[in-house]
Amino acid sequence: MQRAPLTTEQVQTMICRVAQSCPITAAAVKQVGLPETRAQTQGISTFLRVICGQQLSVKAAASIWARVEAQFEGDFAPMRLLDLEPEGWRALGLSGQKTRYIHGLANALIDGSFRPGDLPHMGDEEALTHITALKGFGRWSAEIYLLFAEGRADMFPADDLAVQKGYQMLYGLDERPKPKALRELTEPWSPYRGPMAMFLWHYYGAATLDN
Numbered sequence: 001m002q003r004a005p006l007t008t009e010q011v012q013t014m015i016c017r018v019a020q021s022c023p024i025t026a027a028a029v030k031q032v033g034l035p036e037t038r039a040q041t042q043g044i045s046t047f048l049r050v051i052c053g054q055q056l057s058v059k060a061a062a063s064i065w066a067r068v069e070a071q072f073e074g075d076f077a078p079m080r081l082l083d084l085e086p087e088g089w090r091a092l093g094l095s096g097q098k099t100r101y102i103h104g105l106a107n108a109l110i111d112g113s114f115r116p117g118d119l120p121h122m123g124d125e126e127a128l129t130h131i132t133a134l135k136g137f138g139r140w141s142a143e144i145y146l147l148f149a150e151g152r153a154d155m156f157p158a159d160d161l162a163v164q165k166g167y168q169m170l171y172g173l174d175e176r177p178k179p180k181a182l183r184e185l186t187e188p189w190s191p192y193r194g195p196m197a198m199f200l201w202h203y204y205g206a207a208t209l210d211n
Helices: 008-021 023-032 044-053 058-072 078-083 086-091 096-111 116-121 124-132 139-148 161-171 179-185 193-210
Strands: none
Touching: 008 023, 008 193, 023 161, 023 193, 044 058, 044 096, 044 139, 078 096, 086 096, 116 124, 124 139, 161 179, 161 193
16 A cells, blocks of 8 residues: 655645534634645654654754754665764764664664564554554654654644644643543544644644744
8 A cells, every 4th residue: 555645735625624513623724824744755764853853842853853864964774873873873962862762773674673664554553553663662753653754644643742732722721631631532533633733733833933
């Protein structure tokens, strides 16, 4: 099965479909507009980018990723990743823990225990399980990859702090919803929860700028 990242047109169309049956979403779309996609390529480069972005702001993650890209000049062969010593990764802005995650990814690619080329042929849960078997890749990391690189439109990274805050603000909740509760709350958005996560990022970002 072939999979491709969602285009901006697809993302916006899916959000509008949710808005047709959700007046709160419709009003928010009129207020802040629609987001653009954040499409990523399939394969090792995006897995590296996910590691770089863990627990960082978008701006900080982009800065580190730019340094990593410049270091490797786009050639992310597993052996090249292993050849760079921890000091080299630290100079690029990555912690020792993230360096270990990167080395674990490289070794899994070399020994064949992780096969990203098989992911497009897997169902959602099987793909999540395959990715989260990697050290350092929790559900959030797996969902981010499957949403942005493979265009799986119902992937919803409920562990994401900005997604939680975006939902809280959108619905005027007193408290930020926990991941399990948020997955249940957003079931009516299925099968378009991925684009709606993008909208929550967009909505939260717009509200933050206004303040």
